[in-house]
Amino acid sequence: MYRTHTCGELKATDEGERVTLSGWVDRIRDLGGVKFVILRDRYGKTQIVVNPDSPVYSKVDEISREDVIQIEGTVRKRPKEAVTNELTGEIEVVVERLEILSKSKLPPFYPGDEVSEEVRLKYRYLDLRSARMTNNLIVRHKMAFATRAYLSDKGFLEIETPYLTKSTPEGARDFLVPSRLKKGNFYALPQSPQLLKQLLMVSGMDKYFQIVRCFRDEDLRADRQPEFTQIDIEMSFVHMEDVLQLAEGLARHIYATIGINLPEKFDKVPFEEAMEKYGSDKPDRRYGMEMMDLTQYFKNSDFKIVKDIIDKDGFVKGFKANIPMSRKIADEYSEFVKGYGLGGILWFKIENGQITSTTAKYLENEYVAISKDYNVSEGDVFILAVHEDREKLNTALGALRLKIGKQYMKVSGYDALWVIEFPFLEWSDEEQRFVARHHPFTMPYIEDIENNVEPAKIRAYAYDMVINGFEAGGGSIRIHKREIQEKVFEMIGLSKEEANEKFGFLLEALQYGVPPHGGIALGLDRLVSIAVSVENIREVIAFPKTSSGTCLLTNAPSTVSQAQLDEVGITLKQ
């Protein structure tokens, strides 16, 4: 037996107990006479005492930090003055036997040291020994476990779908896997089990879920990895509201199991409102600073920057913030919004009851009117921008709002909401056609189509769950009638032949009695990162990739042998 207890469980009540512990040597404190060894495992740390009369006294000199050792000894209470607040701070173990199970080479860092992420990723197995990383993985497990319990209770079946599947167009770039048996053919790793879970609905599975890996070969971000985990859900005989209720309940439940209370009711915010007020389809409302349309105040301005835009039927929008402002800061913000296609920002503040601004001499009347109507008071700063493209204006100001919020405001708590009524279509400059914004199986608002609403304004039964400004998940009600599906393909310029070639199996299935259905996928990585308050999902993934898609631990991706290439019939260029 390697151990009778873990390093995190011995308490004062275990006094006198004879125990065997195994773990890593966290620290050795040699006081010349008495020596202390701190033994660590994922449950905690226990102090081992070695007195000069101990049978293993000289053996302690052979061990070093991060060795794996086993000890046998007796639990005793520490002297009063030596008690600490730690989990096992009341006791220590007087060692009688000590065995080195495995020596450690001098590590590049010790668990919990402040080290660059690059080094942490290279030695991820050491990094994961830290209490923080261990906790992140524990929280992740608890949330995944709670998900299974909750959904199983509600009658959902966890059903696996293949990872080696068919490449489908639309959406992200596929990771391809060459087929050896059918040379020249490729599997694709699924971007999500979307089509397969819909087929499960056709099969009558009624309520499906899966905690599943998804793969998208696109450039990475702090919250995007090439492979990530979704809580994938699909339900039959449901309306949008049923899916939202279920997902909301699930989110509340899994957060509750780790001690976080999400709001009783998630607000529903239409996409357009989110864009207008926050310039984002995943707003973090905790920062306040809602954006306002101020175009009317500038209709008669002759300040060139503004007039040029107004003459082109452009817009002026802005928001109020309680932040420091100076010429230098304004320049920085202007530079920032230039990255989003704007020319810069305008601003004014109220200082000593006066409007202060580098542009006050051109726009004083406008600023005064805005101050009055929007109750801009002493110390407030008002930031404005102009552009002829309203979407660009919203996005740029929204990004600035978020930057300012993160810089100056300490927010706490959890803001959870639904963004609904997403546009059904989206113009693709690259392809010069409308593409499905969510995916081509999403149910559009039929009345919008019947009322001949312009394509870009047709709404979809698509929804995103947003928590603290992160897109925690998204889904839609699907099309269950072949006629509508065909109409949609027509709208996105997909010919019958192409549609058949690409989604033939789904279209075929849609002819055999399909229940109305819909679903959602929640991003587990993001849910966990929100729960442990980190911005980067790498912190909650055991073995993540760098932003260039490599694994510093294994050095993947790497070249393969000519023989391997030959087997799958692939010749490399050059």
Place this chain on the structure above:
RNA sequence: GCCUGUAUGGUCUAUCGGAUAUGACGCUGGAUUGUCGAUCCAGAAAGCAGGGUUCAACUCCCUGUACGGGCGCCA
């Protein structure tokens, strides 16, 4: 594809167009009988790669590489 930041002992970092490159942690050796980031003394240990500017480059410039953040992209 584009923009941007970073690169100095094992780790985290300081400084400087010139001389012996700073400190902390860790490590090694020594001292030390109640520590808990133990303490005290001593020691070893470093400029990402290539090119350029210069009498002289770790420092300035360019290119590359790696890592971070963002835009595009991500149904």
